[in-house]
Amino acid sequence: MRFTALVSAVAVLLAAVPVSAQTPEPTPIVIGQSYALPSMIMGRPREINVWLPPGHGEDGRRYPVLYVLDGGQAQDFHHISGLAQLGTVNGSTRDVIVVGVASMDRRNELALRSSNPDLIAQYPTQGDSARFRRFLAEEVVPFVETTFATDDTSVLMGESLAGLFVVETALKTPALFDAYVAISPSLWWDDGDLADQAESLLAAHPPGPRALMLSIADEGAEMQAAMDVLVAALRSSAPAGLTWTYDPRPDESHATIYHGAALDAFRALFPYPPEP
Secondary structure (H helix, E strand, O other), rough: OHHHHHHHHHHHHHHHHHHHHHHHOOOOOOHHHHHHEOOOOOOOOOOEEEOOOOOOOOOOOEEEEEEEOOOOOOOOHHHHHHHHHHHHOOOOEEOOOOEEEEEOOHHOOOOEOOOOOOHHHHHHOOEHHHHHHHHHHHHHHHHHHHHHEEEEEEEEEEEHHHHHHHHHHHHHHHHHEEEEEEOOOOOOOOHHHHHHHHHHHHOOOOOOEEEEEEEEEOOOHHHHHHHHHHHHHHHHHHHOEEEEEEEHHHHOOOOHHHHHHHHHHHHHOOOOOOOO
C-alpha cells in the first residue's frame, strides 16, 4: 500500500509540472562545417559549406571532391551531402568530400552575359559567370585542397542556372574539373547561344580524360531545343578523352529531377569499390 501511495504521489507531482519543464534540452545535429571564405574576386566573404566523410583526417586517406553550385545551407547543400552520407552508410559509393558553394545573385554569378535586350532589362546584374568561375578556380578550390584531405579527382555539379554554369565551364575551361554534372541546365538563356557555340568550343578542347553527364526533365520546347543542339555537337565533335552521357527524364519536372539524377551521378562517378 505504501508503494502504491508513493507512486500516486509522484504521478500527482509530475502532473503539476508544466510539460515544457519535462521536455529534455535539444542538442544540435551537426552535419557539416560552414565557412565565410574571404574573397578578393567577389569583394566579400562567401558561404562555403563542407561535408566530410567519417574518419577524415584520421587514417591518411584522401578523397574525391564534389563541388555543388547553389550549395548554401538554404539551397542544395543538405540534400546533396545527404547522398554522400547515404553512400558512406550503405557502402554503395565511395566516400566523398562535398563542398557547397552558395550563390547570392544567381543570374550574375551563374549565367553568361546575354545580348538579349529583354534579359538585360529584367536582370540588369546578369552575366558575370566568368568572375564566379575565377572565384572557384583561384579561391575556392585552393582553399579546399589545402584544408582537406583531397585526392586528384574533382567534380562540378549544378541544376537549372547552376547547370548552365556547369556546361559553360565544361565547354570553356574543361581542365578546371575532372567531371561535370549538369541537370536540366538552363540552356535557353540568351536564346540558346551557349549550345550554338558548343561545336566550336569542343573543337578547341585540350587532350585529357574528363566526363560530362547531362540530364533534362520535361522542360518544354525552348529548353529541349537548346539541349538537342548541345547533344548534336557532342555527337559530332566530342574530343578524344571526353566521356559524355545524356539521360533525358521526361517523367520528371524541373522541380523533381535533381535528387534522383544526382544519386545516379554519385553511383556513376564514385563507384564502390573504386575503379582501378
